[in-house]
Structures are given as C-alpha cells and as structure tokens.
Amino acid sequence: MPAPSSAPIRLCIAGEGAMGSTHARIFADMPGVKTVALAAADMSRGRQLAAQYGIPDCSDDLAATLARTDVDAVVLATPSGLHAEHAELAARLGKPMLIEIPAALTLADTERLARVQAETGVPMMVAHSRRFAPPHTTLRERIQSGDFTLHHLVCETYFFRRNNLNMFGEPRTWVDSLLWHHACHTVDLFCWLLDESEFDVWGQRGPDHPELGIPMDITVAMRSRKRGTLLTMAMSFNNKGPFGGFYRYIGEEDTYRAFRDELTDSDGKVVEMPGAQPAFEAQDTEFIAALREGRPSRCDIASVLPAMRALDGIDRIMRGEPAAR
Template structure:
C-alpha cells in the first residue's frame, strides 16, 4: 500500500515508525519546508517528497493518506484528501471549530472513503475491559478525570523542536480526554461547566482550561489543564464501583487499588491506530475511530468555546484562524 504522509513533526515520525515492517510503502512525504521535507523523506525512505499537497494527491499511485500536519490545517488538508478519493487518517484534532468538523465528516460520508481519526486513547488496551464492564453493568463508572499540565510559554513541542505553529489547549489536548470520557461512558454528552482562561500576554492564547460533563446516570467527566504548569502531568483517573484506575501517560504506569503495573507507552498505542488504519483500507471498512464518532466530543469543545467567545468576543487566535 502506497502511503502519503503529510507532516514531518513528531506525529509524522510516530506514524512512519508504526508502518515499518507493515507491508506499506513510503511513497510520498508532503512538508512545508523543502529542506526539512527532503531530509525526512531520505531518512525514512519515502520515494518522493513535495511541498505541494495537491500534487501528491493527484498521483494515482497513492493509496492512502495520513495527515500529521499542524492542527489548524487539518480540515483543509482532510477535505482535499477526501475529495481526491483517498482513504484518510487524520491526526487529532478533527478541526478547530465544530462547523469545520461537521463539514469534513459530511464530505467523507458523501465520498464513501474510509476516514479515521487518530485517538490513541480509545485503543489503549487497558481501557477496553473497563468500558465493557461498565456498559454491561458489571462495574459502572462513577467518575472520569483527565489532566494535562505542561510549561509552554514558548512555542516548543514535546521533542524540543521550535514549531512554526501554535497549540491549543481546548481543541487539541482536551479533545483527547473529552472523546475518551464520552466513549467510556457511552454518552454523547452535554457541557455542564467550562472555564477557558483569558489571552496570555506572551503567547496570545488561553493557557488554562477546565470543563465538566455530567450524565443522567450521575456520572461525571472532568478535564483540567494548563500550559503554565512547572510540573508535567498527563494522566487519567477512572473511578468505578469496584476499582480505580489511574493511567500515568508520561510514566507508562497504571495504578489501581491493587498497586502499579507498567503499560505500553503512548507511541505504541498510536501505532495501533496507524496499523488499524492500513488494515481498514485493505479490508474496505472504516477505521477503529471513524470520523463521525468524534463529533460528540467536538460539540462539547464547541460549547466551551462559545462560552469563551461570549466573554471575550469571537476572534482568530494563534493556531486557530477563523474564516470570515
């Protein structure tokens, strides 16, 4: 299968690593800067590289596309790949607005191509049995909490690379936890409370966020985070009737009432998404996380954004440019 990879940052690396030895050919690498694109293509053995996505998508040899570009480019690039009839795997987030999210999903449905989202938390092996036990009634979930705290006053990503784009705590990092929580609870979700901080004078973006979702079954999903924290925290806590599960994503450790155990790193879970996508294309099915299945999470994020807009005014921000 000839793969077109869009993006050469950390996610481009992780997706490419996941494809090694998987009967997939590194066909085309699409990047923004010629020198960086050429270096990445040569390092991984992509047959060609380009800075023109339209040119890559016009190639009939390309069988599938993985989009790992900056967040605000996701809807534009996904729409182009879908219009070209290419099965597409899109990195999180689906888009930076609900309107764009719905437009991309509608386009994929109309075109009838496999279209999946990279939500690796759903494929975390430890979460599946928790969800099954909850949905069967054997061990109902009471509460889910997700936390994402980092220190990011400059535009440097997890690898130490100074990026050309700006991140967004609500639409990117909270998308992980909100989607996970709604999936575990089997609930489409309505926002109960949200706080999205004011614009930071140095970064020009909101740096703190808190939101909660409540279900009719008296279950709660709480997500909190900050880009100003001196301590790095990236974990989830699930409390059920019989047990509690705290997954420390940074330390690859699951802590329950029975004690801690080591779990696979985040990169390995992302590889499951990549490999499932390739299998889905071969088998003519939808990937494990179909595009439409993440819309409930996007609606919750949209509600939080609407509350911020009502206070501060709807506006374009670094990393989230709005159309007129």
C-alpha cells in the same frame, strides 16, 4: 483507493513535525505498508525525515502528491488549522485518510467533513489515540459489560509550553490549542467510554498568553445526562514537571490510574493487559486494517461528532457566547 490486499498499501505522510515523524516511524516497521511520499512545508526538515525513514520522495506540493496514482492513502499530520482543508482535498481526490487530532478547530468544519465523507464515500479516520491506549480500552470493556461502574473520570493534562515548541522541543510555525487539541482527547474519551452523546458541559479559561494568544490554563467539566457520571479536567501549558495526561478512574468497585499505556489499581499494583499494543501503533494498525477490510474504522469522522459538539459548547461558555441551538 487502496491497493489489492496482496499488495502493500502506499502512503503519503503529510507533515514533517512531531506527529509526522511518529507516523513515519510506525509505518516504516509495519508489514504490508510502504510510505512512498512525504509532503512537507519545510523542505529541509522534510528531506531529513524522508532520509531517516527511507521515504523516496519529498515535496512541498500536497495536492500534486495526493493526485499521484501510486499513493493509495494519506496521513494528515499538518498544522491543526489546516486539517479540515487538507482532509477535504484528500477526499475530493479519492484518498482515504488518517487525520491527526483534531479533525478541525470548529464544530462546523468537523460536520462539513462528515458530510464530505458521506458524499464521496472516502473514509476519514481521526487519530483519537486515547481510544487505542490499553488502559482505556480495558476499562471501557468493563464499563460496557457492567463489570465496572464509573462515577468520576478525573484528568490532569500538563505541559510547559510558554515557547512555541512541539512535543519534541522543536520550534512550531503554528500555535497549539489546549482546548481543541488536548482537551479533545479526553472529551472524546469520555463520550466513547460511556457510548453516549448527551452531556451537560462547563468550562473556564485563564488569561491568554501575551505572545501565543491562547489561554494557558483551562478547566473543563462534563456530566452524563443518562447516568450522571462526571468528568473533571485540569489542563495547563504552564506546568513545570512531568508532562502528559494523567487519568484517575473513580468507580464503585475500585479506583484506577492510567498514564500512557500503563494501568494501576488503588493499591498501586500494575494491572496486566496481555497482548496490549501501544496506543499509536494500535491506532495506525487499525487504519490499515480498516482500509484492507473495506470497513469504517473504529474512529470514523462521524463517531467523533459528539465530542466536537461538547467542545463547541465548552468553548462557547468560556467565551461567554450563547449556546448553539
């Protein structure tokens, strides 16, 4: 479990790819935190990352690294298909964790992780970074206070991923999921913005890529059963041009556009958000703060279950399967 509040929290980062590198950079500059170990599948890339951020140890044995007494907690930035397995391993070894999104690639595995957390008492936070982006936190506060009535959240998510590369343009050994990873960000955001769990859902998918074996284009829609608020998403791995998630909040009082950490109103004027921290930094700060304070994080594994249930329903519709009972 974490060290006393006067001592640094000693981390293991599992994963040498784009997100492992991102977390290593953030924690290298965070007071009261020391990354003591890196677990890597590709030891050559792992050693490079460890050297870049002064991480003293790099190993290809995650279980042995997590079993070390000088590791207090772990950031799981391994391939998406391994998140559930690695999260349970960490929990059984008593190590609190930040799991990169998605927590798992199925609803069943996510529900199992929630049960493991309840059984072991080991905290599991999931990196649903949209919950920490200043535009979204600002508008959620207004929605929850009744100051802004959201009618329709429209999201366009675009990448050009016809080759198996990560967000830094580096080769991947695993295939990303447009639905269970990228759509998961926005499905969870919608659930969180409204603080609701009951939705009607719909989705459609384009053809699978002949080599990657995944749909490259999808459409997702949700409707709040309580308020009737809509979510519409268009997502593509085929888009040439600017990439990322582009959000339009269409409300009664105004329309806002959010991109990464910037928010603009219907006139294109930037909305000032004094003291706002970038999303990834705010998310990782929350992980450490929750550990130090001995409380559930703002993105505890149980809190992501409504989004994962919605994704499961969308996935079933896309595959032409009956809805879960």
